[in-house]
Amino acid sequence: MNLQASSFAVGIPSFSSPFRRHRNFPVFRAQVEPSEKSVEIMRKFSEQYARKSGTYFCADKGVTSVVIKGLADHKDALGAPLCPCRHYDDKAAEAGQGFWNCPCVPMRERKECHCMLFLTPDNDFAGSEQTITMDEIKSATENM
Amino acid sequence: MAAEEGQVISCHTVEAWNEQLQKGNDSKKLIVVDFTASWCGPCRFIAPVLAELAKKYPGVTFLKVDVDELKTVAQDWAVEAMPTFVFLKEGKIVDRVVGAKKEELLQTITKHVATTSA
Numbered sequence: 001m002n003l004q005a006s007s008f009a010v011g012i013p014s015f016s017s018p019f020r021r022h023r024n025f026p027v028f029r030a031q032v033e034p035s036e037k038s039v040e041i042m043r044k045f046s047e048q049y050a051r052k053s054g055t056y057f058c059a060d061k062g063v064t065s066v067v068i069k070g071l072a073d074h075k076d077a078l079g080a081p082l083c084p085c086r087h088y089d090d091k092a093a094e095a096g097q098g099f100w101n102c103p104c105v106p107m108r109e110r111k112e113c114h115c116m117l118f119l120t121p122d123n124d125f126a127g128s129e130q131t132i133t134m135d136e137i138k139s140a141t142e143n144m
Numbered sequence: 145m146a147a148e149e150g151q152v153i154s155c156h157t158v159e160a161w162n163e164q165l166q167k168g169n170d171s172k173k174l175i176v177v178d179f180t181a182s183w184c185g186p187c188r189f190i191a192p193v194l195a196e197l198a199k200k201y202p203g204v205t206f207l208k209v210d211v212d213e214l215k216t217v218a219q220d221w222a223v224e225a226m227p228t229f230v231f232l233k234e235g236k237i238v239d240r241v242v243g244a245k246k247e248e249l250l251q252t253i254t255k256h257v258a259t260t261s262a
Contacts (some may be wrong), residue, residue, distance in 0.1 A: 063185035070183025081223055084183040087211040087223045114225055116186050144182075 030055060034072035038106040039086070042081060042102075046117060049103055050130040053111060055118035059127035065140035067117040071102055085115040152191075152198045152206040161209065161217055165166070168205045168232065174256045175205045175232040179223045181212055187227045187243035195248050201257060231256055 046068055050056060057064045070084025080095040081102040088094040097106050106112040111120050119126035155161040168175040178194055180187040198206040211218035211226065221230060224242075229249060230240035239252050 058185070058189075060189060063189050065185075066183055066188050067185040070181075073183055083212070084181060085226050086185060087179070087218045087226060089182070091221055114186070115184070116189070116244070 014075075026107075032073060034069050034076050038072035038075045039069060039137060040134065042068045043130045043134060044079075046071075047131055050118055053103075053107070053118060055111060055120055055130075056112070058059045058116050058119060058125050059131060060125070061127070061132060061136055062124075062140040062141075063116050064132055065137040066144075068137060069141055078087050078143060081116060093108065148205075149202040150199050152207045152208050154193055154210075155217075156210075156218060158214060161207070161214060164205070164207055165232075165235075168207075171205075172234050173203060173205050174253070175207060176253065177207045177209060177221075177230045177232065179209050179211055179218060179221070179226055179228040180192045180196065181210060181226045181228070184226045190227055190244040190249070193249070197250065197253060201253060204253065204257060238243060 042125040056124055059091045067084060071081040072080040078091055083100040083102055087099055094100055116125060153164060155164055209217055227244055229241040230237055231252060238256060241248050241252055247255055
């Protein structure tokens, strides 16, 4: 677990100069891309769960794509799709506890997904689709 | 810094963060901090809105903190959900908006800008 914790401390520098980070940290990584396998698993899960819960993806599929990749990233790193829209003091402990593993308890109980992955039809941001392709995810996140 | 006016300033180190906070506190300007994360969909959705607001309100300091990058800051400020917007004036938290709520964000800024200039 220590290894994991230290890798998170390094963070995901989306905008900072790689040179500066190089100097400050012995281990560095660029924006981490989740594995394609995990993205596909979370993509399928999202489609199935949207249908099952009667919810829809955001009209802006960029939001959907980023969240699916975030879930995949946590699945790779922690073994569980921990919600990427929350901050945790200890991600590994949180993933073990399960409350915020997708679909989280607020989603299962009240259809509340503040990540905007699963939106009820009355939500202003809800689109009309319950499907998303791998190509849509790729093109929506290629310039991140 | 005049060069930073009208822009959202990303803080990548605790030192840079502290420096910006100190600057904001000294100038008594309203500070809006956007706590964000790289794979948070709503954060990405609200980012261009915040950039627009920064242009519109050059007298307000807009800071951005990635919670995975500055873990201790996120912890100290009790950030749970992202995005979280914290409003500061002279070192005090005056408001908090949780979620990508465009209208609420705008209303909260105008509310505090009005009280600053009064």
